[in-house]
Amino acid sequence: MITEKIRAAAKELLEKGEVETVIGWERGTFWYNSTPVFISKPEQADRLVFDDFCANNLAKYLLDYRNADGKIAVFVKGCDARAITRLIQDNQVKREKVYLIGIPCTGMKEAPKTVSSQDVAGLPLLAKCQSCATPNPVIYDILLGDPVPQKEVGNRFAGVEALEAKGADEKYEHWGKLFSECIRCYACRNVCPACNCRECAFDANGLNWLGKQNNLQENQMFNMTRAMHVAGRCIECGECERVCPMGLPLMDINRKIIKDLNELFGSYDAGLNLEDRPPLGQYKLDDPEKFM
Amino acid sequence: MSLNTEALPKSQEVTASPEAAPQPWEPRIVGFACNWCTYAGADLAGLSRLQYPPSIRLIRVPCSGRVNPQFVIRAFQRGADGVLVAGCHPGDCHYSTGNYFTRRRFLLMQRLLEYMGMDPRRFQARWISGSEGPKFQQTVTQMTEDIKALGPNRKMRDVE
Numbered sequence: 270m271i272t273e274k275i276r277a278a279a280k281e282l283l284e285k286g287e288v289e290t291v292i293g294w295e296r297g298t299f300w301y302n303s304t305p306v307f308i309s310k311p312e313q314a315d316r317l318v319f320d321d322f323c324a325n326n327l328a329k330y331l332l333d334y335r336n337a338d339g340k341i342a343v344f345v346k347g348c349d350a351r352a353i354t355r356l357i358q359d360n361q362v363k364r365e366k367v368y369l370i371g372i373p374c375t376g377m378k379e380a381p382k383t384v385s386s387q388d389v390a391g392l393p394l395l396a397k398c399q400s401c402a403t404p405n406p407v408i409y410d411i412l413l414g415d416p417v418p419q420k421e422v423g424n425r426f427a428g429v430e431a432l433e434a435k436g437a438d439e440k441y442e443h444w445g446k447l448f449s450e451c452i453r454c455y456a457c458r459n460v461c462p463a464c465n466c467r468e469c470a471f472d473a474n475g476l477n478w479l480g481k482q483n484n485l486q487e488n489q490m491f492n493m494t495r496a497m498h499v500a501g502r503c504i505e506c507g508e509c510e511r512v513c514p515m516g517l518p519l520m521d522i523n524r525k526i527i528k529d530l531n532e533l534f535g536s537y538d539a540g541l542n543l544e545d546r547p548p549l550g551q552y553k554l555d556d557p558e559k560f561m
Numbered sequence: 562m563s564l565n566t567e568a569l570p571k572s573q574e575v576t577a578s579p580e581a582a583p584q585p586w587e588p589r590i591v592g593f594a595c596n597w598c599t600y601a602g603a604d605l606a607g608l609s610r611l612q613y614p615p616s617i618r619l620i621r622v623p624c625s626g627r628v629n630p631q632f633v634i635r636a637f638q639r640g641a642d643g644v645l646v647a648g649c650h651p652g653d654c655h656y657s658t659g660n661y662f663t664r665r666r667f668l669l670m671q672r673l674l675e676y677m678g679m680d681p682r683r684f685q686a687r688w689i690s691g692s693e694g695p696k697f698q699q700t701v702t703q704m705t706e707d708i709k710a711l712g713p714n715r716k717m718r719d720v721e
Contacts, residue, residue, distance in 0.1 A: 432676065433676065440676065440678035441716055444677050444678060486638050486718070487719075490635070493634055494630065494631050494634065497630040497666075497669070497670065497673065525673065529668075529669055529673075533668055534665065548665065549665055552661035552665055554661075557668065558651070560664065560685070560687055
């Protein structure tokens with residue numbers, strides 16, 4: 270049982286004093302939500318769980334421990350591990366300051382529509398887990414459990430290609446309808462492991478990067494700018510889409526950028542390899558020359 | 562980053578008297594010109610008395626790599642019908658590598674704009690060196706003609 274294993278691992282690390290904090294998941298208010306937990310004493314290790322609802326990406330919390338003295342242990346699923354690679358590449362955390370406990374993940378479940386029956390097996394996988402390409406962590410110190418086989422995922426760009434085929438006005442209408450629903454709560458930014466700037470352009474008041482009014486134009490500005498900011502660094506964890514309270518298909522934008530980057534500058538998957546540099550942070554002399 | 566047209570004095574905007582015949586629509590193009598090449602190229606076009614449409618408004622930037630994708634979106638928001646980013650030819654950048662990054666960034670940006678429903682012809686990037694006055698003239702003329710054919714931009718716009 271994986272929960273026992275993670276409790277034992279956390280307990281051991283804290284007892285030995287190897288790490289000062291362990292970031293994991295605990296049982297939330299309801300049986301279908303498991304929330305992040307931060308423990309620093311061995312006796313608290315029994316609060317940790319790993320079940321079908323640990324969708325939260327814990328990597329982002331490391332930013333709160335940037336100045337911690339000791340090591341921080343984090344449980345990482347496949348997508349979380351890519352996020353850790355992202356943060357290390359962005360110089361936000363140091364590899365030697367984190368202890369990564371890898372957990373192979375078969376996918377997380379959606380919260381049920383009704384709460385009466387506790388039928389976990391019957392619940393569908395989260396959208397982000399259905400197209401998961403990395404169920405096993407790509408970076409870890411210890412791995413709990415055996416690696417799981419990778420699922421057969423179809424063409425992840427199918428949605429993007431369908432949109433690309435539409436006419437210009439049709440596309441504009443499609444996005445306009447979606448962006449006018451955006452309430453600019455910035456949940457997508459707050460959860461995104463690629464959005465790790467100390468001060469975000471959207472929070473800067475005086476610089477006029479983004480107006481404060483909630484209208485279509487400013488929402489377009491926000492969403493397009495965010496797409497360009499995370500371009501080449503998006504790890505396709507799908508967290509933005511999962512946390513969006515308006516249910517906007519934000520990965521359609523991020524996947525479009527990834528598709529174009531792959532077409533233009535060669536295949537690249539962010540967060541898989543520490544040595545690879547993001548495509549917009551480098552150049553080649555023989556890049557496609559469409560401009561004269 | 563002050564593309565706010567409201568900041569302009571009103572007298573500059575209203576030139577025709579009410580009873581004059583309505584002027585034919587002229588596109589407004591915002592051009593970001595690199596200080597070292599394109600700005601000098603535009604200067605040369607002027608010195609050589611080359612005629613080009615007055616539709617372009619040049620904004621001088623230290624390097625085409627200075628141009629943030631947000632500048633482009635904001636220009637469209639504030640009423641630009643087209644945006645041109647122009648800088649040194651690859652290999653000639655005053656800062657050695659700035660325009661290589663520009664090339665990657667705006668290839669991506671142009672495709673994103675197209676995906677969002679903008680006509681990609683409204684956003685262009687060109688390499689114009691300091692000795693290419695005629696190329697500056699041709700670029701502006703061509704872009705103005707293209708945008709005239711497309712008509713005024715209504716997308717992403719928040720001013721009338």
